[in-house]
Amino acid sequence: MQNNVTLDFGYPWWLSYGHVVLLIPALAALGVGAARKWPRWMLATLGVTALWSAASLVVLRNFNADGRAAMPTENFLKSGAGKVLDIGAGTGRSSIMVLDARPQATLVALDRFGESFEHHFGHGHEPEQRLLSNLQAAGVERRASIVSADMRKLPFNDASFDGVVSAYAMDHLPREGSKQALAEAARVLKPGGDFLLMLVYNDRWTRFAFGPALSHGGTRPSSWWRASLEEAGFRVLEEGTRPATLYFLLRR
Ligand SMILES: C[S@@+](CC[C@H](N)C(=O)[O-])C[C@H]1O[C@@H](n2cnc3c(N)ncnc32)[C@H](O)[C@@H]1O
Numbered sequence: 331m332q333n334n335v336t337l338d339f340g341y342p343w344w345l346s347y348g349h350v351v352l353l354i355p356a357l358a359a360l361g362v363g364a365a366r367k368w369p370r371w372m373l374a375t376l377g378v379t380a381l382w383s384a385a386s387l388v389v390l391r392n393f394n395a396d397g398r399a400a401m402p403t404e405n406f407l408k409s410g411a412g413k414v415l416d417i418g419a420g421t422g423r424s425s426i427m428v429l430d431a432r433p434q435a436t437l438v439a440l441d442r443f444g445e446s447f448e449h450h451f452g453h454g455h456e457p458e459q460r461l462l463s464n465l466q467a468a469g470v471e472r473r474a475s476i477v478s479a480d481m482r483k484l485p486f487n488d489a490s491f492d493g494v495v496s497a498y499a500m501d502h503l504p505r506e507g508s509k510q511a512l513a514e515a516a517r518v519l520k521p522g523g524d525f526l527l528m529l530v531y532n533d534r535w536t537r538f539a540f541g542p543a544l545s546h547g548g549t550r551p552s553s554w555w556r557a558s559l560e561e562a563g564f565r566v567l568e569e570g571t572r573p574a575t576l577y578f579l580l581r582r
Contacts, residue, residue, distance in 0.1 A: 406524050407493040410432050426470060428526075429465075525581075
């Protein structure tokens, strides 16, 4: 059951609406220019800018960084129940995604709540409280607990979880760190358990909307992730893309 606190994942506004800053002036100038008969090249430039920013806005709304996420595959934790670990939970978008889709599951939301958290979500105080507020707003807090730790050294015994999820987090570490985090995910997952890994992916639409401005994660091809996942002991069941996202469904 949801309460009346609203969800606020805290991603920067420009990730959802940044292109409005260009779209509105471009449309306004286009209107003025058409009325005052500005040169055609100027009107054409304004028209292209308006079209590009409108299309980019559609791309961003499709990714929906500030809204609830949909599971990229229905095959994660198909039993619908069990204990899940969310590695790099941030303000809870991925945790809520899993708890919404799997109402019988419980989840441990793990994050370091350090520099990287502040980099993404700003310097507001009590980062854990922001995560908790979102879990409460989504009405899933009774099935979730919060742990502060580094994903490269997880504070759990071997084979403690039925499922592991990690969204847009492991690609924030340098290669060696990502490999350590993958090995830790494999260690704490039960044999036969599922791992859903989601990464920022510079697909053609993301490149269209952001150009070189959104570069993180884009430098490592899916083949690097696939090889590293196999090295960590995972079997790849599915690999696919969603807007701005590369995902792998894996089995330990
Ligand atoms: C882009 S956010 C993703 C949050 C969330 N999974 C989502 O889907 O919105 C990346 C998160 O990874 C966390 N993180 C980065 N390095 C970490 C580390 N070494 N250990 C634990 N968490 C880390 C950051 O604090 C941040 O909250």
